[in-house]
Amino acid sequence: DIQMTQSPSSVAASVGDRVTISCRASQGISTWLAWYQQKPGKAPKLLIYAAFTLESGVPLRFSGSGSGTDFTLTISSLQPEDFATYYCQQAHSFPWTFGQGTKVEIK
Amino acid sequence: EVQLVESGGGLVQPGGSLRLSCAASGFSFSSYWMHWVRQAPGKGLVWVSRISLEGSSTTYAEVVRGRVTIARDNAKNTVYLEMNSLRAEDTAVYYCGRDWGSGYLDLWGQGTLVTVSS
Numbered sequence: 004d005i006q007m008t009q010s011p012s013s014v015a016a017s018v019g020d021r022v023t024i025s026c027r028a029s030q031g032i033s034t035w036l037a038w039y040q041q042k043p044g045k046a047p048k049l050l051i052y053a054a055f056t057l058e059s060g061v062p063l064r065f066s067g068s069g070s071g072t073d074f075t076l077t078i079s080s081l082q083p084e085d086f087a088t089y090y091c092q093q094a095h096s097f098p099w100t101f102g103q104g105t106k107v108e109i110k
Numbered sequence: 111e112v113q114l115v116e117s118g119g120g121l122v123q124p125g126g127s128l129r130l131s132c133a134a135s136g137f138s139f140s141s142y143w144m145h146w147v148r149q150a151p152g153k154g155l156v157w158v159s160r161i162s163l164e165g166s167s168t169t170y171a172e173v174v175r176g177r178v179t180i181a182r183d184n185a186k187n188t189v190y191l192e193m194n195s196l197r198a199e200d201t202a203v204y205y206c207g208r209d210w211g212s213g214y215l216d217l218w219g220q221g222t223l224v225t226v227s228s
Binding site: 035037039041045046047048049052053058090092094097098099100101102103104 | 145147154155156157160169171172205212213214215216218219220221
């Protein structure tokens with residue numbers, strides 16, 4: 004199975020800050036990567052797929068980059084509604100695997 | 111409204127069985143692969159299973175293989191997850207999600223909680 008490792012596990016930030024979350028795959032996955040946002044008690048929401056393609060309706064302050072084994076999710080200017088947990092997911096091969104999550108908290 | 115609605119969760123004893131349902135509405139259900147993903151309390155997301163457009167192809171995570179069966183009824187716009195020989199470690203919120211074939215879940219249900227306990 005492909006292991007996905009996110010860092011950091013949590014980050015404390017203020018509104019307006021730039022936040023970067025990393026995701027590393029245990030083997031090359033090309034650009035078969037998605038990012039999801041999950042708020043407490045809610046289902047995950049797709050933000051970015053194919054490593055850098057923004058899902059329809061997702062604000063432009065979210066962006067994704069990377070290929071192969073190293074990927075990044077960037078929030079350019081953190082908004083109050085962005086405090087949540089973020090997961091990466093590889094879709095290169097089954098079983099699909101997710102990172103352990105990164106919690107973005109209020110500083 | 112485009113949505114997925116899960117049902118069927120509940121409290122079940124170890125070794126018991128449960129069938130989860132996920133009803134789709136507002137889109138062409140038969141055009142999407144369907145998946146189940148679970149999340150244990152306070153933990154991360156774990157992919158469980160997927161089924162092809164017409165149900166002829168299924169895939170399972172190793173941790174549930176042999177105990178779980180995924181199926182779909184395109185006439186009823188519903189995907190199912192039949193779970194047997196349930197264990198305490200199967201306790202989780204189970205989400206269904208749709209996949210247009212590119213490998214990502216662009217729509218999720220609200221989840222249904224399965225608790226395995228005596």
